[in-house]
Amino acid sequence: MSKFKQADLNKVKTVSLRRRKSKAAITSFGRPTSLIGADSFFENLPENLKAADLKAFIKHVVRARKKNRPFHVLMGAHVIKVGLSPIIIDLMEKSIITGISMNSAGLIHDLEVSFIGRTSEDVQAGLADGSFGMANDTGEYFNGVVDLAESRKIGLGEAAGRYINSSNVLYKDYSLFAAANRLGLPATVHLVVGADIVHQQPGFKAGPAAEASYCDFKILASILGPADKGGVVANIGSAVVLPEVFLKALTVSRNLHKGRRNITTANFDMISHYRPMMNVVSRPTANGGHGYNFIGHHEIMIPLLAWGLKSYMGKNIKDYGVKK
Numbered sequence: 192m193s194k195f196k197q198a199d200l201n202k203v204k205t206v207s208l209r210r211r212k213s214k215a216a217i218t219s220f221g222r223p224t225s226l227i228g229a230d231s232f233f234e235n236l237p238e239n240l241k242a243a244d245l246k247a248f249i250k251h252v253v254r255a256r257k258k259n260r261p262f263h264v265l266m267g268a269h270v271i272k273v274g275l276s277p278i279i280i281d282l283m284e285k286s287i288i289t290g291i292s293m294n295s296a297g298l299i300h301d302l303e304v305s306f307i308g309r310t311s312e313d314v315q316a317g318l319a320d321g322s323f324g325m326a327n328d329t330g331e332y333f334n335g336v337v338d339l340a341e342s343r344k345i346g347l348g349e350a351a352g353r354y355i356n357s358s359n360v361l362y363k364d365y366s367l368f369a370a371a372n373r374l375g376l377p378a379t380v381h382l383v384v385g386a387d388i389v390h391q392q393p394g395f396k397a398g399p400a401a402e403a404s405y406c407d408f409k410i411l412a413s414i415l416g417p418a419d420k421g422g423v424v425a426n427i428g429s430a431v432v433l434p435e436v437f438l439k440a441l442t443v444s445r446n447l448h449k450g451r452r453n454i455t456t457a458n459f460d461m462i463s464h465y466r467p468m469m470n471v472v473s474r475p476t477a478n479g480g481h482g483y484n485f486i487g488h489h490e491i492m493i494p495l496l497a498w499g500l501k502s503y504m505g506k507n508i509k510d511y512g513v514k515k
Contacts (some may be wrong), residue, residue, distance in 0.1 A: 201393045204321075206326055207326065209328065211326050215311040216308060217362060220276060221278050222277055223340050224239065224498050233249075233503070237316045244483050245496070247481070248455070251455040252423050253424045256287060260417055260422035262423045264288050265297070265425065265426040265437060266433075267426075271300040271304065272427055278497050279493075285377060286482060287501070290376050290414055291371060292411055293379075294383070295380050295382035295383070295386075297367075298368065299389060304362060304366065305360050312324075322461060333389040335354050336354045339504075340399065340420070345406065347379070348407055352371050356372055371499060384397050386432075408436065416447070418512075420443065423454070424454065425456070426457070431466055434470035435466060455483075456472055457484070457485065458484075459489065461486065
């Protein structure tokens with residue numbers, strides 16, 4: 192027992208999620224686009240700088256998928272908050288995205304969207320009176336996922352998909368984890384204890400949650416084996432947690448699997464950060480592969496990426512001109 196005083200979380204006052212004001216709702220979420228005009232748009236982009244990089248990255252993804260190599264996507268929670276879940280789910284359903292990894296904030300937002308169709312509270316207002324992150328429903332949903340993961344000896348991501356799909360929720364069609372579970376795709380969650388709102392509440396089970404997240408780390412390391420042999424990994428909007436987890440999981444994979452490296456990576460974010468540039472773009476591809484960095488708002492860049500991916504998937508791979 193620690194000799195230092197600890198805050199008594201049993202005394203915190205929680206609030207109802209349904210009564211809490213949320214800034215993001217499914218009514219404002221994006222939708223998958225048709226392919227009308229895509230061919231002309233991408234073919235007529237200039238063959239310079241980031242336009243050339245974007246087309247090259249898209250072609251690397253398509254080449255990987257046509258050779259049955261993975262296209263695994265790491266995502267920060269902001270991807271959900273700006274309404275991109277339907278677009279990501281569409282790419283999963285079309286067998287373009289083959290798996291997802293998120294921080295646990297992503298799981299929290301996904302659960303809230305699934306159960307009430309809204310997420311993202313006003314942090315500043317809640318911080319002033321101590322109500323930020325105190326929605327008891329969110330804690331209960333998260334605990335349900337942890338309990339399922341513990342009882343079935345599975346990772347948080349798989350447990351989340353099972354939990355949502357087996358619950359009577361109105362908005363499961365907007366859930367990334369429910370979609371992954373329905374499609375039989377891997378989904379992993381990587382938590383940092385103390386970094387998420389559910390950790391403030393008395394019901395949080397740190398030990399089982401961390402154990403389930405560790406299971407997901409090992410799943411990610413397994414996925415990166417084939418990804419390192421001609422597959423693709425993209426990081427969308429995670430500045431610290433997922434780039435760090437990715438680098439360690441890739442190290443495990445390379446420790447277990449020797450041979451030639453040929454991984455393509457990309458980072459998509461609104462500004463350039465040190466860790467994604469080093470841990471996703473530069474270091475993993477230094478001994479073989481290609482690394483790309485794209486700066487722009489997710490709500491614009493990711494639909495654009497998805498439009499290009501769906502367009503090029505229908506083309507003949509011999510026409511791509513992408514170096515192996």
